[in-house]
Amino acid sequence: xxxxxxxxxxxxxxxxxxxxxxxxxxxxxxxxxxVYPAFGGEREVVITGYGGHAMEPFxxxxxxxxxxxxxxxxxxxxxxxxxxxxxxxxxCQGEVGGVNGTPPHLDAVxxxxxSGRFYxxxxxxxxxxxxxxxxxxxxxxxxxxxxxxxGDFYVxxxxxxxxxxxxxxxxxxxxxxxxxxxxGAIPEEARLGVARRQGASFAKLAASDTLLGAINDTSYxxxxxxxTADGRELYVTRMHxxxxxxxxxxxxxxxxxxxxxxxxxxxxxxxxxxxxxxTADKRRIYYHKLxxxxxxxxxxxxxx
Numbered sequence: 001x002x003x004x005x006x007x008x009x010x011x012x013x014x015x016x017x018x019x020x021x022x023x024x025x026x027x028x029x030x031x032x033x034x035v036y037p038a039f040g041g042e043r044e045v046v047i048t049g050y051g052g053h054a055m056e057p058f059x060x061x062x063x064x065x066x067x068x069x070x071x072x073x074x075x076x077x078x079x080x081x082x083x084x085x086x087x088x089x090x091x092c093q094g095e096v097g098g099v100n101g102t103p104p105h106l107d108a109v110x111x112x113x114x115s116g117r118f119y120x121x122x123x124x125x126x127x128x129x130x131x132x133x134x135x136x137x138x139x140x141x142x143x144x145x146x147x148x149x150x151g152d153f154y155v156x157x158x159x160x161x162x163x164x165x166x167x168x169x170x171x172x173x174x175x176x177x178x179x180x181x182x183x184g185a186i187p188e189e190a191r192l193g194v195a196r197r198q199g200a201s202f203a204k205l206a207a208s209d210t211l212l213g214a215i216n217d218t219s220y221x222x223x224x225x226x227x228t229a230d231g232r233e234l235y236v237t238r239m240h241x242x243x244x245x246x247x248x249x250x251x252x253x254x255x256x257x258x259x260x261x262x263x264x265x266x267x268x269x270x271x272x273x274x275x276x277x278x279t280a281d282k283r284r285i286y287y288h289k290l291x292x293x294x295x296x297x298x299x300x301x302x303x304x
Contacts, residue, residue, distance in 0.1 A: 036252055036264045037233065039285055039301035043088045050080065050092035053296040056275045057286045058110045061169055061229070063279055066090045066286070067110035068298060077106040079120060081141060087284060088300060097142030099134070107134075109164050109224075109275075113171035118143045126161055130154050133165050133176070151202035153178070153195045163190060164223045168231070169280060172197045175225035175234070186244075190221035192236065214262045215251050226276045231256040235276040235285070236263065248276050248287055272296070 045066070047054055053071035060067070064084045070077055078100040082090035100107045101124045109121040118138035126132040131148035154162060155178050163179035174195045179187040192212050195202035205211065215236060216222055224237040232253055239246045249263035272290040279285075283303050291297045 034252060034261050036261075037250060037282070038304045039266060040304050042268065042299055042301045044291075045286065045298040045300050046089045047082050047298065048085075048089070048091050050082065054080075054298045055288045055296045056109045056224075057288060057298045058112070058166075058277045059279055059284075059286055060112060061114050061280045066298070067096065067112070068288075069108040069110070071296070072106065072108060074104060074106045074123065076103040077108050079107050079110055087302075093141055096138075098136065098146060099143050109166075111166040112138055113167045114169050115171055117167065117171055119149065119165060119167045119174075121162060121165060123161075127158075130156055132161050133174075135167075149174075149202065150200070151195055151204070153193055153202060153204040155180070159188075163187070164225065166225050166227060168227050169229040173227070173231070174202050175227055177223040177225065179221075179223065187221060189218075190223045190239075191216045192222050192225055211259045213259060215249075215260055217263075224275045226278055228278055228282050229280045230282075233278070233282065234260050235278060237274045237276070238263065246272055246274050248273055266301075268299075268301070 054068045055072060056069050058067040066082045066084070067079060069079050079096040080092060080094065081096050082092045084090055099120060101122065106123040107120055110118065112118045116138045117135060119133060119135045122132055122134045129148060131150055131154060133149040134146050135149050136143040136146035153176060159181045160178060162176050164177040166175045168175070176193055176195065177190055178193060179190040181187050192215060193204055193208045194211060195204045215234070220238040220240055222236055222238050226235040234251050236249055237246055238249055248266045248268060250266060251260035251263045253260050270289040274288055276285055276287045284300055286298055286300045288296045288298050
């Protein structure tokens, strides 16, 4: 969803310096107990049968399906899925059934828990309806019973919406990004939170701000959360407010009761590098970035 806002910067040439990594918060002090993952061997992911923009990837828990959406222009942004041929090749099967609205619309940022509960961000009823995360049951390329996700984590003030969200693999924790817009193309604020399922709804964790305190540096817009199945790694995209450049970062923790560490940037070159998703075994990361042909493509790297 957010790349619609950043695309204007790319077109204007304001992101030309993205290949030079920006600072990512305070320097991380050496700590023998903090081990950050590293990835390498970047490859573009081939999605056969699909020729458009491919953004906001999400890899299913079994690794057999790759969900993504078309260009985040808010006019006809739709969700698609592709089935696995190899780690770097997927065959597009078309649109995800039951989720895409009638233009103008935005249906994007897919995620799914281990039981097949499918979540996505939609502007179909917003701002008339505050709850702009939708969910339903996924099977065979389609989602049924789509309805808004309710909870106390939405901000009920003008200009705020949930820009990104990811359901944890276990289905109990929802990581989300609250963003505030004031009429410009870039949000004034964007920060992460985490909510726990309570019946059919979600409630923000009392410790949310503490758990994510090192990540929610106010010098950055923080969005596109992606958690590992064990809850010990959290991948995010951060855009420095002054430098207008995006980078994927990772924070870690030794157990799920502790706060996440200060983020460390992954070494990925290119423009508008965003939207990570991590396989259940943590072996491979997928993300999108702007390619030389002017389109967004999905890329992948392996854990070293």
